[in-house]
Amino acid sequence: MxxxxxxxxxxxxxxxxxxxxxxxxxxxxxxxxxxxxxxxTEAQFSVLELLYHRGEFTIKEVxxxxxxxGGTMTVIINNLEKEGLIIKKRDDKDxxxxxxxxxxxxxxxxxxxxxxxxENLKKAFGVLTEAEQMxxxxxxxxxxxx
Numbered sequence: 001m002x003x004x005x006x007x008x009x010x011x012x013x014x015x016x017x018x019x020x021x022x023x024x025x026x027x028x029x030x031x032x033x034x035x036x037x038x039x040x041t042e043a044q045f046s047v048l049e050l051l052y053h054r055g056e057f058t059i060k061e062v063x064x065x066x067x068x069x070g071g072t073m074t075v076i077i078n079n080l081e082k083e084g085l086i087i088k089k090r091d092d093k094d095x096x097x098x099x100x101x102x103x104x105x106x107x108x109x110x111x112x113x114x115x116x117x118x119e120n121l122k123k124a125f126g127v128l129t130e131a132e133q134m135x136x137x138x139x140x141x142x143x144x145x146x
Contacts, residue, residue, distance in 0.1 A: 031120040034113050039083075043068065043076050048085060048102060052110040056101035058091065085109060 006014065028042060035045045046066045051057065057065070063073045077100060080086040085106035091097040102110070125133060 027124050030124045031117065034116045034120070038109060038113060040085075040109070041076075043072070044080055044085075047073075047076055047080060047100075048106055048110055049114075051086065051100065051102035052107065052114070056099050059098050059100060062100065080106070 032042050032045065035042070040048070043066070046068075047062055050062060050065055059073060059077060062068075062077075063070055066073070068076070077086065077088060077098075081088050081100075083105075084103055086100050087103045088098050088100045091099050128136065
């Protein structure tokens with residue numbers, strides 16, 4: 001085992017990363033259990049949620065809006081299509097492009113679980129005051145922009 005000494009900044013940055021990672025994992029476990037019972041992963045849920053609330057998109061747009069990689073998104077889209085939760089069709093204007101939209105089965109699933117998802121979010125973030133939540137939003141935006 002290596003016993004390396006870290007300066008204050010290094011130690012704080014390491015501690016921040018570990019704390020952030022553990023928090024992210026903990027929150028995810030609390031907000032997605034109902035989707036997992038339905039056999040839908042967090043990544044699949046993010047695609048369904050986007051399509052449910054915002055309509056149809058090209059696969060490229062879904063990748064941009066869900067912050068996923070192209071390879072990962074191909075698997076996600078194929079699995080959602082195989083389960084009948086989305087519909088994938090070629091764009092009439094550009095046959096190289098696929099457009100995806102939520103299917104009636106996907107809509108029914110979202111209608112079944114989304115209110116519970118909102119409750120899970122409220123419980124997970126309810127430990128923070130409204131002011132703390134707003135501060136956290138701004139801090140996370142700042143961190144994300146680098």
